[in-house]
Amino acid sequence: MSRGRLRIYLGAAPGVGKTVKMLQEGRRRQERGTDVVVGLVETHGREYTVEQLDGLEVLPRREVVQSGAHLFELDVESVLRRRPDVVLVDELAHRNAAGSEHERRWEDIDQLLAAGIDVVSTVNVQHLESLNDAVTQITGIRQRETVPDAVVRSADQIELVDMSPEALRRRLAHGNVYAAEKVDAALSNYFRVGNLSALRELALLWMADRVEEALADYRDDHDISSTWPVRERVVVALTGGPEQETLLRRGARIAARGAGGELYAVQVVPDTGLRDVPPELATSARQLTEELGGSMHTVTGNDVGEAILEFARGVNASQIIVGASRRRRWQRLLGRGVGDTVVDGSGDIDVLMVTHALAHGGRTPMRDWSGLGRERTIAGWLLATVGLAVFTALLDLSRHWHSLPLEVLLYLAFTVITAIVGGLWPALAAAVLASLALNWFFTPPVGTLTINQPQNAVALLVFIVVAASVASVVHLTARRTAQAVVAERDSRVLAELTHSLLAVQDQLPALLDQARDIFGASGAALVRTTTSGSLGEAVIVSGAVPLDQPGAHLTRAPVDDTHQLVISGDVAEANQRRLVEAYASVATAILRRNELAKQAAAASSLAKDNRSRAALLAAVSHDLRTPLAAIKAGVSSLRSTDIQLTPADQGELLETVEESADRLDSLIENLLDMSRISSGNITARTDDLQVADLLSATLHTVSEPRRVRVWVPDPHISCRADPGLTERVVANLVENALRYSPGRQEVVVAAERLGSVVQIRVIDRGPGVPENERTGIFAPFQRYGDSPRGNGVGLGLAVAKGLTEAMDGTLTAEDTPGGGLTMCIQLPSDDPHRTALLQGDSDLNSAEDQGVSP
DSSP states (O other), X not given: OOOOOEEEEEESSTTSSHHXXXXXXXXXXXXXXXXXXXXXXXXXXXXXXXXXXXXXXXXOOEEEEETTEEEEEOOHHHHHHHOOSEEEEOOTTXXXXXXXXXXXXXXXXXXXXXXXXXXXXXXXXXXXXXXXHHHHHHHSEEOSOOBOHHHHXXXXXXXXXXXXXXXXXXXXXXXSSSOHHHHHXXXXXXXXXXXXXXXXXXXXXXXXXXXXXXXXXXXXXXXXXXXXXXXXXXXXXXXXXXXXXXXXXXHHHHHTTSTTOEEEEEEEXXXXXXXXXXXXXXXHHHHHHHHTTOEEEEEEOSSHHHHHHHHHHHTTOSEEEEEOOOSOHHHHTTSOOHHHHHHHHOTTSEEEEEOOTTTTSOOOOOOOOOOSOHHHHHHHHHIIIIIHHHHHHHHHHTGGGOOHHHHHHHHHHHHHHHHHHHOHHHHHHHHHHHHHHIIIIISSSTTSSOOSSHHHHHHHHHHHHHHHHHHHHHHHHHHHHHHHHHHHHHHHHHHHHHHHHHTOSSHHHHHHHHHHHHHTOSEEEEEEEOTTSOEEEEEEEEEOOOTTSTTOOEEEEEOSSSEEEEEESOOOSHHHHHHHHHHHHHHHHHHHHHHHHHHHHHHHHHHHHHHHHHHHHHHHHHHTHHHHHHHHHHHHHHHOSSSOOOHXXXXXXXXXXXXXXXXXXXXXXXXXXXXXXXXXXXXXXXEEEEHHHHHHHHHTTSSOGGGEEEEOSOTTOEEEEOHHHHHHHHHHHHHHHHHHSOTTOOEEEEEXXXXXXXXXXXEOOSOOOOGGGTTGGGSTTOOGGGOOOSOOOSOHHHHHHHHHHHTTOEEEEEEOTTSSEEEEEEEEBSOTTOOEEOOSOGGGTTTTTSSOOO
16 A cells, blocks of 8 residues: 655744645545545634635544543544545644644654555644744744654645735734734734744745755756756865965855855865865865855865866756966876866856966975985985995895896885885986896896897886886875875864863963974964064963074964964974964964954944933933923913912922922933943843833823733743833833823733743834834934924933843834834843743644733
């Protein structure tokens, strides 16, 4: 019996229409004569969803009693007994009630598929296991019901049900998703435009990756090696030369021309794992690639051109960018270059040869490639000359004990020994001298360089070829062995360096200390250079570095434009010099990171100071004016002789003057505090505040407390904030909402925990503010429309925003569903690591059970 097929409708959020799409698919199949039943569908009371069930057979659910509650789950046995062609099962990620045969609904569906029944199901992107952390970070709510990505990827068909955030919010506002009493909180919490946009992008990106996987599988199944240019994928071939920056920037510009373009940088390493790329160039290439939005890859292969082509075909590249050859014209006669190999084998992949400053300028001279050291090279030359003479003399004295074939083998063995000791060039010299010695002393006619028998000439020629070949192989093996040892040492040293730096806070001194140990130096220092390039003042020193002593042996490596790494001692070996350059590259990264951290701290401090100063100026201009005007008007009326005031009138005026003076005194005191905050002398005195108590106390300070309704579903939630500043912010927002609410409509103040923050919402039913003007209402010296209503004193929205941000909070404005404006204050929770868990049905994604109740 063949396995059933699975079709999944994927959505970004509740309400986009997944269940309706599933039911419509069931009706479509039923009209074609397919036996379709509804195993389980959650309508959530939505009328349009209920209408889609008309004409479809609905199987009974399995009832489970748990903690006195009656729960209804999918009845798998009932579906198996009915054995339809297709069964519709909603909410793939649902967790079954305790005591069920399977813990998760996707396991129930797997059992139905194994029985040969096709299944159509639904799931939201926030329930995918791989995206759980991302969704938590975006929404502040962790999903407790998840499904492994592999289950969804294994579906035969996945269809994305998409809807713009604005359209989904309109559906909520019209009551098409939740009941009317839950709409306001839903729109203010889970269904904010930012949340929905982020979830939609996650769904689109996840779906795009699945399409990419399906395309790759199809190409593999059908043995399609040619590229399909579904998007611009540019592969930049790097050789480790200084021209790589030019190539990367050209590749980034080409990739950016089309939507969804991708940049790949690839560097080929020989199969031996040995490469000779300066560390600073390798580091800069990786950093530049990441800055340009690309990805760096390293592949192995002895044929560089073929390795680049294989990588390009593997990523379905549309273009390959290679640099113009650095070899001179005569060097091209010796062999094909990488560019020629890539062009000849590219097929339908476009190849762009990019010229650069080093093109046709010749390769960088190779370093000493003997790899054996000075002592062994000298020993090899002594063996090839003095040793060969002694060896020939011994053979001449014992010539009656051996013949020419044995003599040829003995000289060949001597040449191999010379190659092992001294490398290629001494071995080649030994081969030539040995051939001459064989010809003169042992090949008839003896004593001449002529040969009278052809086979002796052939034997001598074969000797020279074999000796040279063996010497080359031995030399190459010795060189690669030496390089491998150096590479292993460098890798081990850099790994230890990275590990040690991770464990310390101050990394530059640790870097210098380890440099001293590795190079056996008496000291190491990070030195600032002068404009002329000479060494200046030492920034950090480890040990003794004689910068002021002429003739001192110092090894230098540039760190950046103004610093150099200086090692006390002459690091003569090229391999060690490369390691010094690697240490300098690490120092560059540390300096750059430290500089970025300082800039970020300075920018954060400056931004906070600017917010405080803006709040101070706004308070001075906005809040001092009203009490001063009231005091002046009252005093002027009392002093006036033109009108006769009754004792009651005089008392009322005096009361107004007193109230205004009290408000002015309180305001000045708070302004002085704000001045100290902006100057850095004091900070906001944050503490754990019970939000319910805070809001209750705030209501006593507003002008019309009876028009304000407070809703705090959890009376125990608390936040980290300054009690005085928070009370001023909330009171000001409430006064502002009362001022703009028509008639006697009430203002709602709601508070809830959202992940690691506490959100306080002040909701009015006034005229609202257009989205393009919401930023302006927080500007100093401004009120919406520049026409304030009423005589509210308040601190103004600019002050409220500044005070909120001084407490590391945020203040934003949003639409109130049905008309009006909602001010949202977000303050840190008393426990930032506490995470809200989902409650109730999984399809509501905690939007109904976690934060959407009014």
